[in-house]
Amino acid sequence: MRNPPAAVYYRPMCCCGFFAPPPHARLVPLEEAEPYNRGNPYIHTGYRVRYDLKLTLRSLLFLHNEWANVWTHLSALIGFFFLMFYAYSTWLADGTFSDKAMFLIWVISAQTLLFSSSFFHLTECMGPKVWLIGVRMDYTSISVLIVGSYFPMIHYLFACHSGWQYFYIGLMLALGVLVISISMSNYFQKPEFQALRASLYVFMGLFGALCAPHVYFLSSSEELAGLVPVCIRLALMGGTYIVGAYIYATKIPEKWFPGKFDYWWHSHMIWHIFVVAATMWHYSAVYHAHEWRTNFPCTS
Ligand SMILES: [Zn+2]
Numbered sequence: 119m120r121n122p123p124a125a126v127y128y129r130p131m132c133c134c135g136f137f138a139p140p141p142h143a144r145l146v147p148l149e150e151a152e153p154y155n156r157g158n159p160y161i162h163t164g165y166r167v168r169y170d171l172k173l174t175l176r177s178l179l180f181l182h183n184e185w186a187n188v189w190t191h192l193s194a195l196i197g198f199f200f201l202m203f204y205a206y207s208t209w210l211a212d213g214t215f216s217d218k219a220m221f222l223i224w225v226i227s228a229q230t231l232l233f234s235s236s237f238f239h240l241t242e243c244m245g246p247k248v249w250l251i252g253v254r255m256d257y258t259s260i261s262v263l264i265v266g267s268y269f270p271m272i273h274y275l276f277a278c279h280s281g282w283q284y285f286y287i288g289l290m291l292a293l294g295v296l297v298i299s300i301s302m303s304n305y306f307q308k309p310e311f312q313a314l315r316a317s318l319y320v321f322m323g324l325f326g327a328l329c330a331p332h333v334y335f336l337s338s339s340e341e342l343a344g345l346v347p348v349c350i351r352l353a354l355m356g357g358t359y360i361v362g363a364y365i366y367a368t369k370i371p372e373k374w375f376p377g378k379f380d381y382w383w384h385s386h387m388i389w390h391i392f393v394v395a396a397t398m399w400h401y402s403a404v405y406h407a408h409e410w411r412t413n414f415p416c417t418s
Pocket residue numbers: 187235239386390
């Protein structure tokens with residue numbers, strides 16, 4: 119039997135010290151990866167198999183095929199702490215208690231997603247049970263981010279109509295609970311429901327479009343003109359998510375060059391970067407919505 123090349127098993131990030139994997143940290147090819155972990159046939163090498171907790175944590179610091187997925191979201195998670203302190207000490211410093219609370223809900227929802235995603239990609243090598251926990255955390259956190267993203271927007275756009283504020287926030291919370299229960303239930307984990315689960319996320323994401331005509335009827339022409347910067351950023355956010363999801367679903371570029379993007383710039387890494395970029399567009403939209411409400415305070 120032909121032995122696989124040594125590079126398949128051992129591929130350090132750099133040739134020195136701390137960043138090299140310890141000798142017992144095997145990286146295996148696709149054929150030897152866990153069955154649950156063979157979702158992308160175009161990633162040929164760099165799989166971790168049955169690592170214990172210590173080795174899993176150690177794998178934060180040596181290269182494998184999930185390393186970029188872990189760090190794209192872990193570094194963004196750290197960045198969000200700084201962004202939060204920046205916002206509170208600058209443009210939100212004079213904001214009301216609700217402005218600050220709604221912003222905090224959004225930041226926590228984004229951090230929940232980034233943490234769950236980093237946790238999932240880091241620990242998926244610890245066996246099917248941990249993998250399943252990570253998958254569910256990852257799915258659930260998508261709903262958490264979508265619901266959390268609506269809070270500051272509903273808060274600012276319907277600030278002068280508190281009844282509608284409560285209505286839309288209540289509706290989003292109910293929708294979030296429904297989607298989370300579906301994504302957590304064993305019944306809906308079956309592959310035939312994958313399209314249903316994906317469409318629920320899309321529906322939640324597009325739900326905001328249903329509020330748009332309502333904002334249009336409630337606002338004056340000056341207020342609507344002031345909302346253009348917010349709309350542009352929300353459109354850019356949506357576009358970034360759609361392009362990223364397309365890259366994720368089509369497995370570009372690794373499907374064109376199988377085995378050539380095992381560690382860097384595979385579709386999942388690009389998708390993660392697009393998620394972070396879309397969240398930054400949302401941050402910018404929240405900032406402009408805050409400016410807009412400051413310029414157009416409620417009259418009664
Ligand atoms: Zn991911």
